[in-house]
Amino acid sequence: MQVAVIGGGFTGLACATILAQNGVDVFLYEKNEKLGGLAAGFQELTWSSTLEAFYHHWFKSDEHVQRFAKIWNAEEGLIFKRPSSVFQTEDNGFVPLDSARALLQYPELAIIDKLRMGAALAYLKFSKKWRKLEKISAEEWCTQVMGAEGFERIWKPLLVGKFGEHHASDVNMAWLWARLHCRTPELGTYQGGFDAFVKKAEVFLQRNRVRIFKETEKIQLERTRQGWTVAATNHGIQEHDAVVIAASPRAFARLASAHAPEHVAATLGQPSLGVQVVILALNQKLGEHYWYSLKRTALQPFLAAIEHTNFVDSAQYDGENLIYLAKYVDVKSEEWKQSDEQLVDWALMSCRFINSGFHPDWLIRSRVFREEYAQPIVGLNASRFVPPIHVHGVPRLFHASLAHVYPWDRGTNFALELGGRVANEVLKIKKR
Numbered sequence: 064m065q066v067a068v069i070g071g072g073f074t075g076l077a078c079a080t081i082l083a084q085n086g087v088d089v090f091l092y093e094k095n096e097k098l099g100g101l102a103a104g105f106q107e108l109t110w111s112s113t114l115e116a117f118y119h120h121w122f123k124s125d126e127h128v129q130r131f132a133k134i135w136n137a138e139e140g141l142i143f144k145r146p147s148s149v150f151q152t153e154d155n156g157f158v159p160l161d162s163a164r165a166l167l168q169y170p171e172l173a174i175i176d177k178l179r180m181g182a183a184l185a186y187l188k189f190s191k192k193w194r195k196l197e198k199i200s201a202e203e204w205c206t207q208v209m210g211a212e213g214f215e216r217i218w219k220p221l222l223v224g225k226f227g228e229h230h231a232s233d234v235n236m237a238w239l240w241a242r243l244h245c246r247t248p249e250l251g252t253y254q255g256g257f258d259a260f261v262k263k264a265e266v267f268l269q270r271n272r273v274r275i276f277k278e279t280e281k282i283q284l285e286r287t288r289q290g291w292t293v294a295a296t297n298h299g300i301q302e303h304d305a306v307v308i309a310a311s312p313r314a315f316a317r318l319a320s321a322h323a324p325e326h327v328a329a330t331l332g333q334p335s336l337g338v339q340v341v342i343l344a345l346n347q348k349l350g351e352h353y354w355y356s357l358k359r360t361a362l363q364p365f366l367a368a369i370e371h372t373n374f375v376d377s378a379q380y381d382g383e384n385l386i387y388l389a390k391y392v393d394v395k396s397e398e399w400k401q402s403d404e405q406l407v408d409w410a411l412m413s414c415r416f417i418n419s420g421f422h423p424d425w426l427i428r429s430r431v432f433r434e435e436y437a438q439p440i441v442g443l444n445a446s447r448f449v450p451p452i453h454v455h456g457v458p459r460l461f462h463a464s465l466a467h468v469y470p471w472d473r474g475t476n477f478a479l480e481l482g483g484r485v486a487n488e489v490l491k492i493k494k495r
């Protein structure tokens with residue numbers, strides 16, 4: 064059996080891995096010059112590690128990362144630590160909010176609200192019943208169960224920060240449950256950066272005779288009686304028994320809208336946000352923490368600042384202090400059109416909220432990254448809108464993307480799980 068996997072992000076890598084392990088001839092097509100998708104990184108000349116274009120870490124509970132690290136012989140490079148995360152309060156100070164103790168010490172809530180919130184968080188941590196939580200918005204559930212004050216002070220800024228004023232009240236409670244249920248304060252990264260982890264996957268795939276084609280911008284799919292032909296620029300035409308598109312709904316639409324118009328209409332119809340990320344390399348530390356949850360205001364548009372070098376030693380980056388500032392944006396809005404210069408200016412202004420002594424002279428260089436499809440917005444009863452993996456009515460065509468990850472929030476761990484799941488669906492054809 065011969066299968067084309069289009070998309071070399073974590074989903075495609077996992078899918079190719081499981082297929083290859085089961086004796087399938089796999090052709091992996093990636094439009095970029097390297098594998099890794101949204102988790103791929105870059106490296107300045109003086110650095111000894113790569114840096115992810117979009118901030119990335121794992122959680123201790125990310126079982127599929129551990130599983131694939133074992134398959135790829137990559138376990139040695141996994142690193143877990145407990146970096147500090149802080150939350151911006153009403154008076155613009157920062158306090159930790161990543162443990163029961165931190166919640167009890169939180170300054171801006173009455174003890175009764177803290178107790179209510181503590182009980183609600185304990186319930187969310189232990190309950191597995193997310194299905195009834197998708198029937199209610201996060202705003203309504205938190206207000207009812209934790210109290211209006213707790214919602215307004217803590218959860219509303221987080222929801223508005225991530226989804227914007229316009230979409231914050233749409234998000235269902237299962238989304239918040241998923242984030243609180245399985246995340247740990249211990250965070251993981253990879254020795255040398257996520258690219259080094261992906262390299263291990265690539266070596267495994269090559270050893271298992273997966274043919275990897277990169278920079279395949281133009282791919283044409285044609286149906287045949289037995290399956291598909293895949294024509295890729297510079298890489299010829301191949302016949303395949305099945306095709307897996309392991310890429311965003313927009314990428315799927317570009318590749319297969321002629322073959323699966325209904326699937327395309329349904330997936331593109333689901334709301335999502337793009338992301339704009341500024342990376343600042345500074346000659347001084349900005350602060351002491353790794354993760355700063357920021358209040359999004361007219362003067363400060365970012366939802367978070369992430370000081371990567373308070374998690375990974377700055378020695379790996381030639382002593383540079385690396386800070387990400389991120390915001391999720393509607394790609395149809397004017398804000399999406401902001402130039403790199405404008406975004407960097409905003410980022411430099413936002414640094415002052417973290418450290419009032421910050422001076423723009425600290426800047427060594429900056430980079431800006433954008434991704435159009437970065438965060439699905441999961442509204443009420445979102446499980447009904449999760450697209451099928453095996454595209455309805457189109458034999459031997461499969462689709463796996465962030466839109467297929469639910470109720471969990473997007474993440475490389477769930478991309479790996481999804482890649483394994485789609486591979487198992489493809490293998491059912493082989494067994495028939």
Ligand SMILES: Cc1cc2nc3c(=O)[nH]c(=O)nc-3n(C[C@H](O)[C@H](O)[C@H](O)COP(=O)(O)OP(=O)(O)OC[C@H]3O[C@@H](n4cnc5c(N)ncnc54)[C@H](O)[C@@H]3O)c2cc1C
Nearest residue numbers: 070072073074093094100101117119120310314474475478
């Ligand atoms: C800002 C941000 C922060 C994140 N933080 C974290 C985090 O801290 N931890 C975590 O685990 N996850 C995080 N994630 C999520 C994580 O990046 C994704 O869940 C995961 O990378 C998705 O993998 P994927 O393979 O499904 O999709 P993608 O990574 O999007 O991979 C799809 C691949 O398909 C390729 N492709 C598209 N079209 C074509 C075509 N026509 N031909 C060939 N190839 C094509 C793309 O180039 C890409 O390589 C974050 C995401 C974002 C945007």
